[in-house]
Amino acid sequence: MRAVLRIVDRVFLALVGLVLLVLGGSVLAVGLGAPVPSWWIHDDEHDVLLSDAERTRWQDESWWWPVVIAALAVLLLLALWWLVAVLRRRRLAEVLVDTGDGEGALVRGRAVEDALTQESAHIDGVGRAKARLTGRRSAPEARVRLALEPHVDPGAALHDFTAGPLTHARASAGLESLPAEVRLKGVKHGAERVS
Structure with a gap:
């Protein structure tokens, strides 16, 4: 869904920019x-x-100024909503960890991402790994990219990731669940010269 919103956002910005460029350029010319x-x-x-x-x-006309003000207010609210959506952090800054004493502790999101990335990279057949946390600090979600070697079965790599790094991250943070979106991709090796 976010990819679709990102595409719509870029197309909308491109169209608005093109219209403003044509109109502004023609007025200037x-x-x-x-x-x-x-x-x-x-x-x-x-x-x-x-x-x-x-x-x-x-x-x-008695209706004119209320309509103008209402239209401008709606445009302002839409512009502010769009600005907040664009500037909103995509990455989770901190995770609320259940310490068992009812208080909880905050852990940097980057630290959890790094731990998840490093442990994922040690899975047999994974060439590279990259993890990002999104969502809320009390209910984080993981987005993970795994670059697999050509000989690796994707199902086995996904199972190893779920049973290993993802389970460890969920347990260490004291979370009931840690939903994850995992994208698997094959590692591209460059051609080597054989003599």
Whole structure:
């Protein structure tokens, strides 16, 4: 789902950027004396974007200002929501560990990620491993990428990961569950010259 949102976000940004670039560039070009395009909304470069009549057309209507303010408020809220979604941390900064005394302790998310990555890299047939934690600090989720050697059975590697590093991370953090999304990929070896 996040990949789809990321693609939609990039496409939306690209379209908005393209529209703003075309409009801004055409306004700048006409203002600097370039010929007025046929699709331009005014006749020449000395026209204003909104005349006095256009600006004051709806001013006396009782519904006009509440609609304008409501529309601008909705746009502001959407822009703030989008900004928060873009700036939100994707990586979990800390994990709440159950210490058994009812208090709990906070452990850096990076430390848990490093431990999970290092233990995963020691699984037989795993060339490289990379782990990231997402979610909430009381309910973390793991995203793991394992690069497998060509001779390794993916099912066996996944079982070894689940029974080993994932179980150890869950038990050491005192979590009831640690959901994980595991992506398996084959290691690409470069061609070697044989003489």
